[in-house]
Amino acid sequence: MTTRDRILNEALTLFSENGYDGTGVEQIAEKVGIKAPSLYKHFKGKEDILYALIDITEARYEEFFGSNRHIGKLPESKEEFMQTAIKKVSFTMNDPMIRKMRKFLVREQFRNERFAEITTKHQLHGIQGMYMKIIEGMMSKGLFKEDDPELLATEVTAPVALWIAKADRQPQCTRESMENIEKHVRHFCDVYMTE
Amino acid sequence: MTTRDRILNEALTLFSENGYDGTGVEQIAEKVGIKAPSLYKHFKGKEDILYALIDITEARYEEFFGSNRHIGKLPESKEEFMQTAIKKVSFTMNDPMIRKMRKFLVREQFRNERFAEITTKHQLHGIQGMYMKIIEGMMSKGLFKEDDPELLATEVTAPVALWIAKADRQPQCTRESMENIEKHVRHFCDVYMTE
DNA sequence: TAATTAGGCTAAAGGTTATTAGCTTAATTG
């Protein structure tokens, strides 16, 4: 792992915990194990680190939700849909990198247009788009009742997003959030899936 | 309006736009029309302003969602439920004070336990709790199909919360968000209400 | 009316922070 990558790593951690304005270059350098002026051998300035991080966040996001690759094969039953949904949520909720990026975005979403857009993509269109495709596919196989896949995708993902946000700011509620999510997903399946 | 109140007002505006760490006492003073040192005749320090604001935000929140007062009389039909729901959303979305407080909370939610709790109350339990009571009441009158009012409240409010958040960070999407919210509420009513 | 208080101001202290200049050393390259 190069020094540049270690800087980005530690910066992301600190930015997600204390915000960009609440983090000093000295703190970042200390975590990396170098002195602050050495950072400037790798980045033009503090802002440069921020913009590198938002690029990475956007790229990682594309990688996860932009392609069809991560949809995998379509679930073939109610049970399977529920299980894969829960598994995906659990991953999104607990993966340290994704978690940091999410908190980073939430904190900096108002910084400018670009941050705002990426946050929206991440929070709304991302997982939602993925579920739209899944539900669409399953609907055509008769596993979902006939309905608007876009609306259904929103309705299954929005409560999940809110509970994940809660767990992000109150980690002691992670289990509680997970339970609520499971209850919600089950209810969603009962209402909108066939048989 | 006292100087103290004007300070709190301008501070809330600035904190919601640039964050606490991104706002200088000098900026606040300038907006109020005084010099920075004069602030210290009204507050012990910058943090004191922050804590006064979070107190106010919590109080205002209690006032709006904590009591049953704002539920008003129960809607007596599907149409009425939809109309009052949309009206409430539109108010929450556009009222300048509430909007600032929401953005302020979103930005500062990770500052400490207290901020985190108030944000959760605001985003989750607040409107959600209100709708739980409404749905419960309407269910007992047969206007909603028999179901878990808590789950239904989550399902109607969560997508709304996400679209309001989008409109907060991308004001040019306010109309689009509102349309999506209306579509969602209508769909919700179609699925869960009787007749 | 005299004394006190409230609330503004200027000047400045004291701290922090991002950044630059310039040096050193190890690695890489011609």
Added chain:
DNA sequence: CAATTAAGCTAATAACCTTTAGCCTAATTA
């Protein structure tokens, strides 16, 4: 091997930011 580059360091600068000290004036109170 000589020269260059990469990447660290110390020292220092310059800006900024919060807060204090101390002064002044107008209003309030005894």
